[in-house]
Amino acid sequence: MTNLDGQTQPSPVDDILHLFNRTRSQTLKLSAPLSAEDMGLQSMEDASPPKWHLAHTTWFFEEFILKPSLPGYQPIDDRFAQLFNSYYVQAGPRHTRSKRGLLSRPSAEDVMNYRNHVEDAVRHGLMTDAFDLDEPKLEELITLGCHHEMQHQELLVTDLLHAFSYNPLLPAYCEPKPLPVTPARDLSWASFDGGLLQIGHAGDGFAYDCEGPRHKVWLNPYRLANRPVSNGEWIAFMEDGGYETQTLWLMEGWAVKEQNAWDTPLYWWKQDGEWWTYTLQGPRPVDPSAPVVHVSYYEADAFARWAGHRLPSEAEWEAAAEPTAIDGNFLDTGVLLPTGQKDSLWGDVWQWTSSAFSPYPGFKPPEGAIGEYNGKFMVNQMVLRGGSCATPKLQMRASYRTFFYPHQRWQMLGLRLAADQ
Template identity: 80%
Template sequence: MTLLDERTHEAPLSAVTDLFDRVRAQTLALAAPLSPEDMGLQSMEDASPPKWHMAHTTWFFEEFILKPSLPGYQPRDDRFAVLFNSYYVQAGPRHTRSRRGLLSRPSATDVLDYRSHVEDALREGVARNAFSLEQDKLEELITLGCHHEMQHQELLVTDLLHAFSFNPLLPAYVEPKPAPVSAVETAEWVSYDGGLLEIGHDGTAFAYDCEGPRHKVWLEPYRLADRPVTNGEWIAFMEDGGYSTQTLWLMEGWAVREKNGWDSPLYWWQQDGQWWTYTLQGPRPVDLAAPVVHVSYYEAEAFARWAGCRLPTEAEWEAAAEPTPIEGNFLESGAFQPVGRRPGLWGDVWQWTSSAFSPYPGFRPPEGAIGEYNGKFMVNQMVLRGGSCATPKEQLRSSYRTFFYPHQRWQMLGLRLAGDQ
């Protein structure tokens, strides 16, 4: 029994260490079905091997908490600082991103040992009140590290799906579950008055820097569909020439579509006249009633134009979601694919908005390497809202902004339609 276990009821940071324990355990649970060979897979530069995600999230706690503020801390291996830094220039040199899959050493077992080393040091340091940081700053950094790891849990899942999709065996990561059979229900419209509203994080509890400052926006009256676009609706778009009608597409989107030969969402194929898709439950017939997933911003924007609608702005989405309970299909369900059957703003798929990922009025990144977390990515990317079947529910709040480049499809990306009143 560790010192922390003996003093949990006395530890001033017990709530945040409970969060730390839950998050670290969830990552191990996600890795449990993987073989040592699976742990090293990297299918493209945008993706990373599972063991790299597990090591990088550990490096984050070591680099930003243990090394600078725990007297006497000894790293497990000084070389890991180079191997597992991602993009933090101020934290030092980094191994080339596209070559993470070549890191056969350290082994998966070594990475697990590294995780235990850092976890033990952090827990013991908290229990002994040994950190040089003020308690509120220490709590803030541990909380940030936990939310950072939750982001990488989602990436671990979606990167693994992409890597497995190249295997002709189309392996299942989790035991397949019976696919429900549901009728496709017509979407209903929900109207919103608009007006002068506030969006952005309200300053209480945790949020990333890019979610604030809270600020005023003017919204004209608008409406949102009560559910995301479904696979059945997407097939109708395809059958009506959606992928071959250039006038539906942004010029850059059309060029990307032509270059890549897109004619359906990622992971789709036809077999005996039926559409199939690859999921982490293995190959499945496309469920017409489930939300469409793995579509780029360009495809989503073309679909919205074909449907006579548009994508919502992130302010419209947030204003609608702020009073809405966070309920839906998230990572914790273990489905790892969209299964939505009811109206709602949350879960199943991230929803593309028409808003560029840019700073809110008054935004200032934090000092030091931590300030590189979001600010330097605020160009050429689009905002998505709502969380997905691979997102930990604890990550989400109405102000949460994720962002991807408009051509990317390997994440759990879908869309919801919007319109003017």
């Protein structure tokens, strides 16, 4: 496509093809260090094997884009639809989630062939006009498929970390990198006036359905900490009896803590008087100045109460983040662990909020199976904001909401303190 000055400009097809190719190649890059044995690991029901993530993200393009929109498309194996559907009831039967690690067949090689088959078909549809791109919903679905795959890129590495943590060898997913010493930074506060504000996606560019509609909220004046809570501050919480003081904990949180014998963040242990943690770079001494990670909502809430503050609401976080540049430690840096190198609302660790994951006023899920993407999960989960060291930067925007159950810890989950003015 050329403009009036005769200069070549990317067409909408070029843009969506670039996004598709970039996303698919990034997933392959993340899986490149893995052996065939690594590909099948599943350590718990909440996690999935790397091989399954590679196949499920491929199934998404096949099920929602190729089958309905590419004339003459033939699946490489019709049975894959059942194996690699996750939770889309309207799309058909699904293999039991907790048993994904038992799928030794198809092999990792077969899954890669499946990916190539689907990728070739998507590219054919885009490059030969076999797709009807005058249908705006098709472009939206391909974009959604790419962002869906970005979510699974994050899950791939964090699920793998959990699986590797059961190996006494504590293998490193990626080569350990020398990191700059994180400077110890005092906690300071940014003040916000509050008032009648709007949050939610404004309608420009991609967003998930749960990020809208944009709507008004009332916020009292509040403050946010300049950085996430650090490992050093968490150690002080532990040494002051934070895990033994029941009055700091929500009743359900205390029960979960007792049942699971929590007394540190996930992956921590003490060796020769020094705290260590297991990371995607292998075992590392705990950096006191880096953000604490792998803590549940229950732990985050107890810490905030111990510190004399609270967790922010998601509206407070979004109102503060909306005018700021998205600048932080994301998956793109390749570090894959929190560093705390800069004061930012973005990156390093997802930040627990005090807000339940519920529909915004006027929310309506899309029709059909694609409407199952977020809407049916809007109960018993809590919202986190800001992205992490395992989140692709391209995913981030001020309105982006992720959500987890309050007991979960295996993701890159941390916290930032808030306070009333």
